Amino acid sequence: MSVIGGEIPQLHSLNGNFQRQSATVDSLLRELRNELANTYWRGGAADRFRSSWSGEFEPALTRLSAALQDAASEVRRRADALEQVGG
Numbered sequence: 001m002s003v004i005g006g007e008i009p010q011l012h013s014l015n016g017n018f019q020r021q022s023a024t025v026d027s028l029l030r031e032l033r034n035e036l037a038n039t040y041w042r043g044g045a046a047d048r049f050r051s052s053w054s055g056e057f058e059p060a061l062t063r064l065s066a067a068l069q070d071a072a073s074e075v076r077r078r079a080d081a082l083e084q085v086g087g
Contacts, residue, residue: 008086011079018072025065029058 036053 004082006078006082008079008082011075011082015072015075015079018068018075022065022068022072025061025068029061029065033058 032053036050041049
């Protein structure tokens with residue numbers, strides 16, 4: 001038999017931390033995107049980097065932000081469920 005439970009204040013804190021970190025990743029993504037768009041850099045290395053950025057790094061950061069938001073939502077749902085059961 002499995003045990004279900006959790007410290008609700010800790011779950012709320014975790015939820016908030018996931019949300020803040022998602023916002024941090026979003027901010028990082030915006031800053032890097034703007035910096036790349038406004039940096040004069042030409043040549044093969046620049047082309048390869050921009051290709052890696054758009055094909056690998058940018059999507060990875062976008063997925064990370066979304067995963068953190070999903071985790072925040074899940075933790076919030078679990079905290080809400082525990083609050084309902086507990087009173």
